[in-house]
Amino acid sequence: MKAYEKAIEKLILISAIVTTVSVALITVFIFKTGMPILLQYGVLDFITGTDWSPTSEIFGIMPLIIGTLAVTLGALIIGVPTGIACAVYLSEIASKKTAGPFKAAIELLAGIPSVVYGFFGLIVLVPAIRNYILPIFQKFNPDLNTSGFSILAGAVILAIMILPTIVSLSENAITAVPQEFREASLALGANKRETIMKVIVPAAKSGIFSSVILAMGRAIGETMAVLLITGNVAQMPGSILDPVATLTGTIAMEMSYAGPTHQQALFAIGIVLFIIIMLLNILAQAVMKKMGGVN
């Protein structure tokens, strides 16, 4: 009996280690494949190079980094205020009756596959930008032109995609603010708006902040949606209506036809992406830890 129990315990421990081993394997295989080209080409040249022409073996990923950052930043500008507003609405304003379905709707957003978002962006958003948004921009700058595949399209779709992350984590943080804070503020004669803005949201700020970091990680790592709508042109963008290529989109797009060196370079992009995501993860965990037991 004892030996049997011990054996089970070993098996369970092994199962628990699978995730850690996976992370280790992922790291090893991404680095092993991507590192040679990175060292041969020069890490600095690889990252700061402004020309991505894999067919002529020129691997500068600055345009891809800029593309990723532009789309992510855009998504955060739209998504963060919307997400926080939803969280405030859910936890402080909505009645129980409306909060339930609203929450289910936000969860549904999280369940929709990213390729469906991309498809929606492709058939609705991209033409809309070309036909309706462009004329507005042209009033200020007549030289502007766009196919619709653009930073803007990517940012809007990503903003919707990161909403569930921001809403659910921020709502948790806001709900965790002790009831006494609300009562104390209201007892001092503050109204609900003042209580929310000056007491509750500040008290929940580290939770909200970490939700934004995680959302950022999600936006940076998102592939299929941006692949279908940002145009995948590895160039420095001049405006938000210009097409860009992202780190993830470039990997997904070019893996199918890449030759050996090119493939290695795509793995090297994977290394860069991996490091960015790791740093964001660590940052988010540190923020969570700082706020202690709240979550």
Add this chain to the structure above:
Amino acid sequence: MNKKSKNAIFYAIIVSLSALALISLILIVGFILIKGLPGITTEFLSQSPSKMGKEGGILPIIIGTLYVTLVALVIATPIGVAAAIYFNEYSKDTRSVRMIRFFTEVLAGIPSIIFGLFGFAFFVVFMGLGWSVLSGGLTLTIMILPTLIRATEESLKTVPMSYREGSLSLGATKWQTIVKVILPCCKSGVLTGLILGMGRAIGETAAVMLTIGGSMRMAESLLDPTRTMALHLYMLASEGISEEKTYATAALLIIIVLIINTIANEISRRMIKLS
């Protein structure tokens, strides 16, 4: 500006932004369902595609999706449940356990395209499994593990300590206690994790794209290449093959997601009712 109008503006902003989120959901789901539902015919569900998917149905692709998802669930479920049991029942709060937990969190945050690259380098090339159901399924296994672990652990946490004490005090071993008392209390939690993992596996594209090959032929073994619905949708959309088939595929995916979410919600509602 006086207090009243400040309040009015504040509420207007909050409510309209929340409405915006809701509208975008309705817009996406509604638009795709309206455009796609007419295309989901028995023919579409029961025939093989022809002319690169321009005509015919998507039966082999539905089957391929099932295969890949099944492989992932069959392998990930025991590992995920066991890992959750380890965290909640066996581990002590030591440095190494904190490290394992940390890496589980890290795994949850890794972008799917990285999983794709890894699956390609490890399963397809290094292990020699080629572009296949198995390579895709194994890649998805790793991806859905954190979801399964989290859901199972959450429900293990809700099992009262007194059940464990009661069982142990009767001379049951720890493992007997887990199998006969604790796990039966967690059925719905495990099921929720399974369903969420399934949703993730079905909807995943980037990781699958680099590991299963994309063949539209019916897969006959685990080592055959195949194509999932999500990947099919991407292929159709990016190459502009057939608008009708693209909409229909997207609508089918949305329907599956709706069903999965409804089931998961129903289970958790019942769980709340019970406790």
Add this chain to the structure above:
Amino acid sequence: MEIRENEEKKFDIKGLDLYYGKFQALEKIDMDIYANKITALIGPSGCGKSTFLRTLNRMNDLIPGVTIEGDIRFDDENIYEKDYDVINLRKKVGMVFQKANPFPKTIYENIVYGPRVHGEKNKEILDHIVERTLKEVALWEEVKDRLNKSALGLSGGQQQRLCIARCLAVEPEVILMDEPTSALDPVATSKIEGLLGELALKYTIVIVTHNMQQAGRVSDNTAFFLSGKVLEVDNTAQMFSNPRNSKTEDYITGRFG
């Protein structure tokens, strides 16, 4: 402090110290627990009586950071010895908890849980165990028609008696009871108290209680705990009528606690 030298000792405890991390919860406990007697452990909250009770079937093993020094001999074997069979100990030393903790299973399944875990598969024997134990706790008449209904549907007092029956099903030698009636109403309490005398004919019982009258009513021997120490152990009648320690007297007469 020596009572009835000639009777059989079930537990022989010598110099027991217990620490939660750095905090010492039990200090130099010396006590004998006699077979087929009811031993009551009394004392104010936090005095260590429940902690002590849980050392007897090693339930404290579940709590991280607990360290134990000294000797607890059960049937002349040190239960804290390295390779001691804890499972077997818990089989012989059953426990009833403060709050009734039936499993979310049927009444029948609750009772046969223990025997099954210990390898009994014969349906007839299991049926027999269910009837016997439920009769022993005077629950049979109340539940015999709904053995396959959830145990969680029983009242608090019934649940507690079911837990006692569940414990009896394993055929223990000792039953540890951790304030078994503190969550029950007076009627349910008196039912359980009534059981104890019966049970003591077959089993050795150690009961932790807050309720002084209860200790007086049901027990043969009583140990008074204060701040992790045993201040006095004696025949119950003796201790209640003529306590040797002034603090025991203060406690028994309700001057603190």
